[in-house]
Amino acid sequence: MEFIRIGEKLINIHKIDVTIRRILKLRNEGMSQQEVAIKLQLDRTFISRLETLGNVRRGGRIGLMAFPVQNKEELLSLADRYGIEDRLILSEEERWQLVANKNGIDFLNQVIAIIEQFRQCDTVFVFCSAKWNRLAAALLDNEVVTVEIGHSPITKDVLVRINEVEATLNPFMGDEFGEGTL
Numbered sequence: 249m250e251f252i253r254i255g256e257k258l259i260n261i262h263k264i265d266v267t268i269r270r271i272l273k274l275r276n277e278g279m280s281q282q283e284v285a286i287k288l289q290l291d292r293t294f295i296s297r298l299e300t301l302g303n304v305r306r307g308g309r310i311g312l313m314a315f316p317v318q319n320k321e322e323l324l325s326l327a328d329r330y331g332i333e334d335r336l337i338l339s340e341e342e343r344w345q346l347v348a349n350k351n352g353i354d355f356l357n358q359v360i361a362i363i364e365q366f367r368q369c370d371t372v373f374v375f376c377s378a379k380w381n382r383l384a385a386a387l388l389d390n391e392v393v394t395v396e397i398g399h400s401p402i403t404k405d406v407l408v409r410i411n412e413v414e415a416t417l418n419p420f421m422g423d424e425f426g427e428g429t430l
Contacts (some may be wrong), residue, residue, distance in 0.1 A: 317378070340403065
């Protein structure tokens with residue numbers, strides 16, 4: 249345990265850390281600020297200020313689609329760094345696995361679920377061929393930012409340059425990542 253003395257008070261840093269993590273876990277699980285405040289016997293304004301202090305990006309949900317890509321793990325890592333939760337990043341093999349061993353209705357239901365997931369986003373970044381970029385822009389009723397990574401049809405994995413993806417994302421991501429705000 250680590251303690252800090254402030255005047256006559258002895259502060260338990262571990263207790264603060266555990267409490268903050270518990271607050272954030274409960275909020276992440278869907279509890280309101282007021283519910284968490286009551287449960288932990290805290291002021292609701294403290295929870296609000298805590299969230300403001302740790303806020304990385306204001307604004308809505310961001311989505312990232314990229315396929316077929318050679319550097320999927322690198323793109324997933326970038327999405328983690330930018331706090332992008334909604335993602336569809338596939339290699340060429342994984343694209344084919346989406347249709348393999350499925351009947352038509354199961355495949356259609358899967359595609360509709362993917363579309364619905366990305367329609368919940370405020371902005372979706374799409375790194376695909378021109379054909380898929382146009383389709384995404386037509387099916388999603390939100391802001392869609394597209395980058396062509398190859399000519400249609402793309403039949404092999406493409407190495408997507410991370411610095412180019414970051415240059416596309418930064419203007420939309422807020423002060424923590426770039427100049428713009430969402």
